[in-house]
Amino acid sequence: MSTDVGTRTRITAGALEAIRAHGVETFPHECCGAMISVGGVVVDAFRLPNTTAEGAARRFRIGPSDYRASEARARELKGELAGFYHSHPDHPARPSSHDLEQAWPNFSYVIISVNASVAGDITCWYLKDDRTAFEQGELICHTES
Numbered sequence: 001m002s003t004d005v006g007t008r009t010r011i012t013a014g015a016l017e018a019i020r021a022h023g024v025e026t027f028p029h030e031c032c033g034a035m036i037s038v039g040g041v042v043v044d045a046f047r048l049p050n051t052t053a054e055g056a057a058r059r060f061r062i063g064p065s066d067y068r069a070s071e072a073r074a075r076e077l078k079g080e081l082a083g084f085y086h087s088h089p090d091h092p093a094r095p096s097s098h099d100l101e102q103a104w105p106n107f108s109y110v111i112i113s114v115n116a117s118v119a120g121d122i123t124c125w126y127l128k129d130d131r132t133a134f135e136q137g138e139l140i141c142h143t144e145s
């Protein structure tokens with residue numbers, strides 16, 4: 001569609017607000033969910049259970065059943081799975097080494113920092129082709145017309 005796919009994520013104000021609300025609700029634990037895009041714009045923040053066995057306050061994990069549920073949600077909305085979001089309670093909105101290990105190429109990863117129950121910075125990341133690091137992308141709030 002355009003050459004900037006892979007570095008920018010367009011998202012509706014409603015979906016952005018849903019991510020913020022989810023992060024605040026689950027504080028002090030991490031929240032996670034899938035982002036569904038329709039026509040190149042993320043329109044839906046689809047909540048997923050945090051299935052990590054290591055404690056939801058520290059890590060998030062998208063399991064195979066979550067992945068399937070996210071794809072089903074995308075089909076339902078006639079869109080596609082654009083990526084995943086999760087929160088960093090009392091931590092900056094930067095990916096951890098664990099996030100890097102869990103990441104798949106070609107998806108957008110949105111991280112929201114939640115500090116003392118208040119939603120903070122929200123950032124967007126992409127895995128580099130060689131999978132050695134994340135590259136920060138741009139999160140663009142799309143005004144619905």
Ligand SMILES: [Zn+2]
Pocket residue numbers: 060086087088095096099111
């Ligand atoms: Zn993380």
